[in-house]
Amino acid sequence: MTILDVFKTRIQEAQRILITTHEYPDADGIGSEISLCLALREYGKEVFCINEEPLLERYKYLDQDDVVHGLKDFQKSNPDFKPDLMIVVDTNTKDRVGSQLGKYIGDKMPVLFIDHHPCRSGDFTTHCIDITSAATGQLVGEMIEHLGVPFNKKIALPIYTAIIIDTSSFRYPTVSASTHRLVSKLMDTGINPPEAYNGIYGTKKVHHMHLLSRILSTAATNEDETIAWMLLRKEDIDKYASDVEDTHAFINNLLVLNNIRVACMFRDDGDHIKMSLRSSGDYDVGLIAQALGGGGHSHSAATILTRGPKETTEQVIARAVKKVEEMIRKFQVV
Ligand SMILES: [Mn+2]
Structure with missing residues (x-):
């Protein structure tokens, strides 16, 4: 059936x-x-x-x-x-x-x-x-x-x-x-x-552009630019009078990078850091998210990272990116 x-x-x-x-x-x-x-x-x-x-x-x-x-x-x-x-x-x-x-x-x-x-x-x-x-x-x-x-x-x-x-x-x-x-x-x-x-x-106001520019300016990559990420802080969303809902598509901006394989966006919510992942097509980010405690589709997935005692946001991000680097060597969508 x-x-x-x-x-x-x-x-x-x-x-x-x-x-x-x-x-x-x-x-x-x-x-x-x-x-x-x-x-x-x-x-x-x-x-x-x-x-x-x-x-x-x-x-x-x-x-x-x-x-x-x-x-x-x-x-x-x-x-x-x-x-x-x-x-x-x-x-x-x-x-x-x-x-x-x-x-x-x-x-x-x-x-x-x-x-x-x-x-x-x-x-x-x-x-x-x-x-x-x-x-x-x-x-x-x-x-x-x-x-x-x-x-x-x-x-x-x-x-x-x-x-x-x-x-x-x-x-x-x-x-x-x-x-x-x-x-x-x-x-x-x-x-x-x-x-x-x-x-x-097509529903945004100009403060949305200012929030976007703030987040784009945090873009960083690993050495060969196969992994890229951005950091979104809760206070930025509040400062620019936006909703979390308005920020979901920001991560897609990273997919224009020439060598990109996995794009990540980290949202610092205080105790937790939400990590969204997108694949350029070759790697299954659903599996990567699963390994980090989350889940999702092969092209779009997410997880919540818990901050360790005294761990800074930058340290949480470095830890997660390292995991992504390890995993894209292992998992490939055929
Ligand atoms: Mn759906």
């Missing part, structure tokens, strides 16, 4: 469906849940997207029909909604949906994961998990097609945006011919790249 058949069967068995995504959702999680919700309503189901928190202002343009609700508001306005299936998109563990939502759904709610992240414990045959997919949005697009629900602009824009975000505008090795085949169908609805790109990226 393919994951498309698993999906169709589970949908046909359900009537009232709750869709959610991980806490602090990105545009892949949000875009995927919105498009899936609209398509399943067309298919005749009663569906709501319910997240731990209400949708951030910056994503509201993707939700023209107001299908996404924060849990608290939803419970007030729809106290009688009793879902018989929960679909979780863009993660494959219930632990990541948020503690309040976790309580609301309880332990007994049947769940279906639609995701493209490596899965440690979940069952690939009973859920819709494809780690080769460029974005959860791509999987959702393929599932909507499989149901026979036609795309329209409202369904297409959130999926297209999800794919832009998770491929950093079609630059990662996960982008396949299938990705572009789906995109061609989305564009047939009338959406266009500038509209989609500007909607998600």
Whole structure:
């Protein structure tokens, strides 16, 4: 049974469906849940997207029909909604949906994961998990097609945006011919790249440029420039009145370096240092992140580094970079 058949069967068995995504959702999680919700309503189901928190202002343009609700508001306005299936998109563990939502759904709610992240414990045959997919949005697009629900602009824009975000505008090795085949169908609805790109990226103010210049000035590399990194301090984000959310794409600036193999961005949060990793395509940074206690995709991954007693940020970074250097000698994506 393919994951498309698993999906169709589970949908046909359900009537009232709750869709959610991980806490602090990105545009892949949000875009995927919105498009899936609209398509399943067309298919005749009663569906709501319910997240731990209400949708951030910056994503509201993707939700023209107001299908996404924060849990608290939803419970007030729809106290009688009793879902018989929960679909979780863009993660494959219930632990990541948020503690309040976790309580609301309880332990007994049947769940279906639609995701493209490596899965440690979940069952690939009973859920819709494809780690080769460029974005959860791509999987959702393929599932909507499989149901026979036609795309329209409202369904297409959130999926297209999800794919832009998770491929950093079609630059990662996960982008396949299938990705572009789906995109061609989305564009047939009338959406266009500038509209989609500007909607998600063209939202900044000039202080964002100043923060970016501050972070770019911290760029450093190892001797042969195969590993590059930048340091982002929490106080810089506050000083330039920005959100952590605005800084996620900064790391991609390092990928323009000629010899780059692994790009790293360190975010100093005080006790912990978040380390994000991107691969130029040859090395599996998911494995490197795993060795450092985290995880992720082969091209994009992250981990949290704990500061040792009296260890400075620079020492934590030096330790992590050394580990990356050791590991890129061992792991190579074929
Ligand atoms: Mn994703």
